[in-house]
Amino acid sequence: MPPKGATKKQVGQPGASKAKQVGRPQRVSIAPGKILMKDDDDMTEAGDQGHGEEWMQGKTLIKPDDQLELTETELKEEFTRILTANNPHAPKNIVRYSFKEKCFKQTSHVDQLAIHFSLDGNMIHKDSDEARRQQSKQGASEAISEQAISEAGEEKKEEGEETEGEKTEGETEQPVEKAEEGGEKPEEDGTTPAPAAAGEQSKLTNQFNFSERASQTYNNPYRERGTATEPPPRANFSATANQWEIYDAYMEDLERQAEEKAKEKKQSSLTKKDDDKNKKKVTALETQSDDISRIAKAAQIVERMVNQNTYDDIAQDFKYWEDVSDEYRDQEGTLLPLWKFSYDKAKRLAVTSLCWNPRYKDLFAVGHGSYDFMKQSAGKLLLYTLKNPSYPDCIYDTESGVMCLDIHPEHPYLVAVGFYDGSVAVFNLTTTSSKPMFQSTAKSGKHTDPVWQICWQKDDLDNNLNFFSISSDGRVVQWTLVKNELTFTDVIELKMEDAPQEGPEGTQIATLSCGTCFDFHKKTDYQFLVGTEEGKIHKCSKAYSSQFLDSFDAHHMAVYRVQWNYFHPNVFISCSADWSVKIWDHTYPKKEPMFTFDLGNSVGDVAWAPYSSTTFAAVTADGKVHVFDLSLNKYEPICEQAVVQKKKTKLTHIVFNPDHPIILVGDDRGYVTSMKLSPNLRKKNPKKKEGIEEQIAKMNKLLDLVREPIDNNKK
Template structure:
């Protein structure tokens, strides 16, 4: 009976220990502790699964290898001087690493150490076991007196009770040891004290060795050159200082002449007047200060025209807010040159490199009023005087500035001569002239255009003349060589001589325009109103031709965004918008006066401007109004002169117009004339180009004729 009670006590003790480990010791049940029944709370959005779905097992395999890690990386090896494969990174992240000294007891290394007599358990583990045994001893309850008496009376305990008692004695370090146990402990102590403990070798320990080679010393070599000489020139200039300077210089020149002739200079009387020549024969001193004087001149002009400069930069017409579609132009600077006041502005060309620089040519369209010509290069920073000017013996009819080399300028004159100017040379004479070239034009050159350099790297340009020929000119060692590209024939017109011989008739070329994408394709306009489609690769003749206007064509201009759209203007009062390879115009605008020039805007695919001889500028935006201009404004006095040319600036929101009095007037466009789509406000250049192309394509889809008609 005592044995059964002991077993019951031990079971109660085991149950108590289990409950204490679970945190439930001293508690009867959950309901007793909380005072209410346990309820299961489910969220309202919990998914209801069936029994089969709950039993379904979903396998998820987690791996430390990154499948997106590159496996073909290479790195340069200085040893073999080539690229070698780089060990691939599996994407594993090591958070903690520690060198251990424990071995698996079943491993061969552990068996070798056990056989060699090395202690298995370190001292720290023995201390931990002792502490755990003491805690177990304190938690155990003292057995009852009856249980102790029953254990003494019982001579043969049951097997389970014997095992439990042995385990309890083994766990209890304070229990008295038996004789056998004391003998075994003495033997172990003797064996441990018989020899020194062997030191465990750690196979994971290693010694890092490194060596440092001698580094090459850095050497610096400095060279100091002598600085260029500098001189400060400053003086107060007035009328008598200038007079005294010229008089001193004149006397010095006279002395040098007399010394060269071996004569002595006579003394001048004090009351005898001295004649001073104002013509400077030595310009070296002027050349030295030319750059400084030009800068000072620009500063003075900026102060003089400060109001116009402020309008150019910041003024916006506030009246556009109350106008739905219409806009205005604001006159800014007027560029004029005294030697060109009696000449007409024949052409205007902007520089692609310097956005504030443009060239203007001056001549006469009157056959009986031909005299001289002028070429002037102006900048917006100095409207009073040109940066470069050249006077010619014949009227200059056209000009073009090289896109890559902005110092090269080619011009065409009324007498059929073409020449090339270089702005880098000190003199003002052209570097190339076609007067002595065999096969040159025999009539006025109406248009020139720089082309791409040929295979030999020589610069070349094209020209069209009233003699009905398109020529190509090459610059070879400061000489011009010409090649005939095509002849503008008119097979429909027959001119028979007195003996019945048919003489071929040529069209009089007035203008041409090269394609913006294909440098070999170009269009030619004639005085007969025909447009010729030509190519530089076919020198035998033109590709096709069609009648475009009833009178002379003054200009042809390609669209900046759409490669197959171009505009033409004529003396028949019309401006027409064409599509390449289509014989009927897309738009026709009657301006009630001969149209001298037409130009597409570089910022919009649907905006273009035209100038008429009655002094008006017409600005159209086909996206807003397809029938009328959104701006029609008179900018010059028609009683005194007539307008000839118009040109858009490539960067600034201004246009230039020229008249027959040698004046070039700049006009600023109001905000309504340069509106951009909402999508293009914060877009990059490529996206803006696509938006403008989509805008004109949408417009063309409306006006194009259906296929088959």
């Protein structure tokens, strides 16, 4: 047996006391002559003070050197921290494209959920049908489970007795208490693990390892809910209808109708008085408007006379002035600026089209739109006259920008207009209505892209008016005015020569080129030229809708204008954004241009002169007008003159007057400038007119100079 002192030290060790505290509540037995105190000193003896001081010294607090010295107020100060459930790794700069606002916008809502662990288990509830089914299959009975529990309890008791015997040998001072302690342990230790052992045997697992949770959930029971409402009130009524009662009812109804008629008469008399007052006001306004309409023509004449007096110098220059300095300049001319036309509400819109009236030589139409396709707005159709340069004679507002227009050669009051949204319309200048007489819609076959050029043609076999239009959607469409409708017919589709692309399900999709301009032959009505955005010029016919008669690789960029010569039937001219102007002969077998001129900037428009087969003019994006006469100089322009004052202003269109020696030039700021050609730029003797044959011979002479070496090689 160990000495008594050893047992005391074992009781006094802090490690042993802590182990006992962790397990279960300890029992204390007091021996005679010894006083044990259960205190914070873990059952140390009261007499052994020296040993207590040794292990208590280990708990002394040592203050670090770098510890802050804080006052009591600072120690008592509270710092609040707010804990949020935001994910620190969640991005805060996610953007999404907004189709409504057409831009990328930052999303305010970000998913802050962070899943650290996720596992699909295969356990089932013990009260479920599946668990009961498995219990019945396993055949676990209650008797077998009780027998297993009792056997497990007996084994625990035997182990408890063995441990009790060992403890009684080791403890001599406390035999009674240790025996009691050893006798109680088997009861406690033997009974507590029994349910765990039984639980291990009766653990139910899903043998089929189902992963679907839908088949393992309860169906919510149906609930019925009903409400009771009060029945509607009922009343029983019975009466006998006699002849006099029916008569009295009819008489009451007649009296009521008579009272209502009397009330209506009073109200009608009041409304009549108000209507009479309104009529008097309307008649007064009508008489005023009638008075204005009576003097409208006279007022227009007076207005033109006032403007003629205001711009008397320009009117005199237009009628009589000739540049005398042309006599001292060889093969050079000048442009004299005349009137400048503008409208305040159209200054921000570019001049997209110009056209002279074929009957009234002083009247011309101007189309206003926008070539900046990111800033589209409403357009305007204006008609000016040289007799009144201060204000347009007619103003038509359009919902979409005007991109092109043309006036009918035989009916000068009909104006065909093409818009940016792909629709076309016909305006009647003789009516007071500001709306078009005809207009195409999506149902009536309008274009899907902007209409770049429009042109009237001769009446068809049924004497119906018709015109043609070309658009970026690759279609050339004929529009016919039939009664009150505008019917369309696709003349040709501008298919590209490349191989068709493969569409869904192996279909072949032919790509269409974008048409930008076209012009019909002056003598052969069915023949016309088409310029495309790819730089090609196609010779087409109204009779062939599936193929081109011929194609020219004309330019490297978009073709802005193509136009037949007024005199020579085989010659046409083209201009492009690649800074070049080219003159072609469509019968030339090599398909090469006869003349090529580089103007040093993008050429917006080109036009043949109506009085000479060898004279043409072009405008460029740097604000200059170039006038060429091939009979005088085949290499350089005979006039190159800047028209605009600001450097950034671009010239967009140019057109010759059919009778007078003036030209109109439009720019992208909404201004139209009229200029007079000097004598060197036009025929010198206006009284002596050269015939068509002389003009054709003049052009053939130039073409022979180009063709001569080729013809000799062929011979």
